[in-house]
Structures are given as C-alpha cells and as structure tokens.
Amino acid sequence: MNNYCLTLQYEGTRYDGWQKQGNTKNTIQGRLETILTQLCDEPITLIGSGRTDAGAHAAGQKANFHTQKTWQPETLLTEVNRRLPRDIGVVAVSIEKPAFHARFSAKEKTYCYRVWNSTVPNVLSGRYYFQSPAPLDISAMEQAAALFLGEHDFQSFCAARPGKKSTVRTIYAIDIDQKGPKVAIWVRGNGFLYQMVRILCGTLLEVGEGKRPAESMQPLLEAKNRSLAGITLPARGLMLMEVRYDHDEK
C-alpha cells in the first residue's frame, strides 16, 4: 500500500469548504477524491490536515491517501492537475511512510487573515481580503495578540459545535503585518477550533478600532463564553498557509 501526500492550493470562493458533507458535492475534498478514484481505479479517501471553511482559501493545505497503485510523484501531480479546475491545484506530491496521517501527524498550522484597510476597493486581489475601512491601531492589536500566546482554553473563540471535546489549544505566534492598506494577521499554533481564527481576528480588529481595550483579552479567555468575543470575520480573508509535520525538521 502506498501513501501519498499532496500539497494543495485553492481559491475557496466558489466551494462549500474542504470537507465532503451529506449531499454537498461542491467541496475541495470531493473534487479531489473523484479525480483520484478515477486515476487509481479504486475508491480513494483523501485525509486533509483539517477542514477549511466554505469560501476560505489555502496556499499550503496537506492531504494524504493510500492506494495500491504506484505513482511517480511528478506523474501524479501532472495527472491530477490536468483534471482539476483552475482554482484548485496540486503544487507538490511526496511519498510518505504508511503511518503518516495528514491530520493526526500535523504538529503546527499557520493561517493568515487578510484585511484591506481602505475605503477604496481592492479590485485585483479582493478575493483574498476582507475590506474594513476604519483606521486600525496596530500596536493595540499586537498587545492584545500577545495575550493569546501559549496554551489556553479558547472556548470563547469557538463556534458551538456538538461533539467537540477539548477547547485547549496552543498558539505559538501571532504577527501583524501592515503594508499600506494591507493588514495581514498571521496565526501559528498546534491546531485551531472551528472558526477560531476568524473569531480571534474579528476580536483583534475590534481592539484595533478602539471598541475593546487590549487588556480585555485576558478576562475574555477566562469567561469561556463565545458571545463575549468579537464577530466571526468572513471566510474570504482566511487562508491556510502551511501545515508542518515532524519530518519537516529532519
């Protein structure tokens, strides 16, 4: 049995997210599984590093699958890309050990949330930005972000979802990068809860707009109450940038 890992990019605008669900066929996972099943002549299940929301994007999603069929990585890359629409693409293929699992083996994920901080529209890359024209106090946002670093219970920053257990996660870094009207919030951690990055960034944006003091992040974490945190920002600004595994450090 071979185990292949795909590095994927997609513009999520016209898809219902990563994960196949009930009668929704228009998912990234669904599109890829159909193609892989055809190419491998057997039913393929593709394991993503995690779900990405409807409308969210990826520059470095990872997903693996097992197959009896043996592929040269470059051949697999070319054949899959030939069958994909332009807004989904395989940018790398690697051969992994049998136990490698794109979700369970993941050690670290990096997301970027992009805000277009201007009254003028972002025409040429607007698909990747949430437009918010109110002036932002970036240093207040950085102060607030610092309070999220480390291990915390992020229940206040998680959309309710039955069946989820621990809401404890570790954030390694949050960097806020401003270049003219482009504000990018980079969040790196060991894993993220449902809509956590969008709620976290929504709350940071409210700090930046002066609607909340930076210090209020501490009691907000302690409250463990979603309704006290900021808004869930739209998926269009969210991009999964990188997923890291132990073997990346070899």
Next chain:
Amino acid sequence: MNNYCLTLQYEGTRYDGWQKQGNTKNTIQGRLETILTQLCDEPITLIGSGRTDAGAHAAGQKANFHTQKTWQPETLLTEVNRRLPRDIGVVAVSIEKPAFHARFSAKEKTYCYRVWNSTVPNVLSGRYYFQSPAPLDISAMEQAAALFLGEHDFQSFCAARPGKKSTVRTIYAIDIDQKGPKVAIWVRGNGFLYQMVRILCGTLLEVGEGKRPAESMQPLLEAKNRSLAGITLPARGLMLMEVRYDHDEK
C-alpha cells in the same frame, strides 16, 4: 462643464475588453458609462487612455468624462464603486482642466506581462499569469529587449487593423523581473499598437526559449512583417499598470 478623470482597476477575465463595440455590452467602458449616465442624469461618454484587449487587466487605467453635474471627488468615487461589480473599481478621482483628454493627453504608458515559468500551476493568482513551463534564458531576453528601445516602426509587432496610420512608436524601457517562477516583463513607451505588447512579449519568450537569437530583433523590426514575429501571447497575462500625463510631473 466639469471634467473628471477616473483611475481604474479591473480584472478583465470576464469582459470583452475596454471598448464598447456594436452589440457587445459586456465591456468595461460600457459598464462604467451606464453607471455614470445614471449618476449624472445625462448621457456620459467615457474616454479611456486606450483600449485594453478582451481578458486583459488594468491596475492604473485612466478615463475622463465631461458633465454638467458637480461632484466631490470622494463622493463620485464612492457612488460609482457602490454600483460596480467587484472586478471593476475606481481607485481615484481627480478634477481636470476642460482640455484634458485621457487618450490625447497621455504621454507614457506602462504595461506588465506576467509569465508563470513553472510546470506547477499558479492557483492563487493564475488569472494574471500566462503559464509557460519551458526554461527561460532571461539575459538573452534582456539583450533582445534592448534592441527595441527608442523610436522604431513596430509594424512587425502589430496585429493587422484597417484604418491605423503610423506604426512608429517609442519604447523608453523594458525591464524583465524574475522571482522564482514569476517572470514579469515591464514595457514603458509613448504608446502601443494593437496587440503590440503581447506580440513583443511572445517574441521575447521565444528568444528566452532559445528559438530565436537575440540579434534577430533588428532584422525583424526592419522587415515590417507581422508574420515573422513571435506568437501573440494570451491577454490573461497582460496588465496596464500606469498612464502618465504632463501634469504628473508638476
């Protein structure tokens, strides 16, 4: 009579180019004129700095119009943007003297042609790139490009079009910028013939691929024969970056 100049951006993918033509309604000019006519309560004719081809993009197109109505530039910007689809936007509005004419007053234009020089697809900004995986000799392309600088008859680099007079144009600069798989060819001149940038870049690409020697640009210019030049590259890689007027230098 007021004379307003709009700075426009658009992703041209789903439009039939800048210019209104016969029964084609799906043009950038057409979309804007409809909106301006509504807003100004009188028929508006919008004068672009020049046509852009179907599928080509703009980061800095300029267009002016005359109206009886008086606008605050910011109000006009907001009102037009509110009515435009997401892939067209006004990024600046200026008040001009009565004689200003976006086409006749233009002194200099800069286009950028983007090539994605890789076998791996460009998923996230593929709308702005022409994918060409063959390895490129950039220094040969630069040598060839140098032969186009200055005033020349560019008839060999112009798609046949009845009614056009002089095919003499001046190119001020051609810069080729390579960052990993991204190759950007920047062309600055006093004006360009129909499809000239796409043919010029198609020819340079053939030099880069070793299909033509750099020195052959000189006899090619002298031949004044379109059929001897390279292919017309697809419009998707082409973007009008900037149009300059004398008043820019004030």
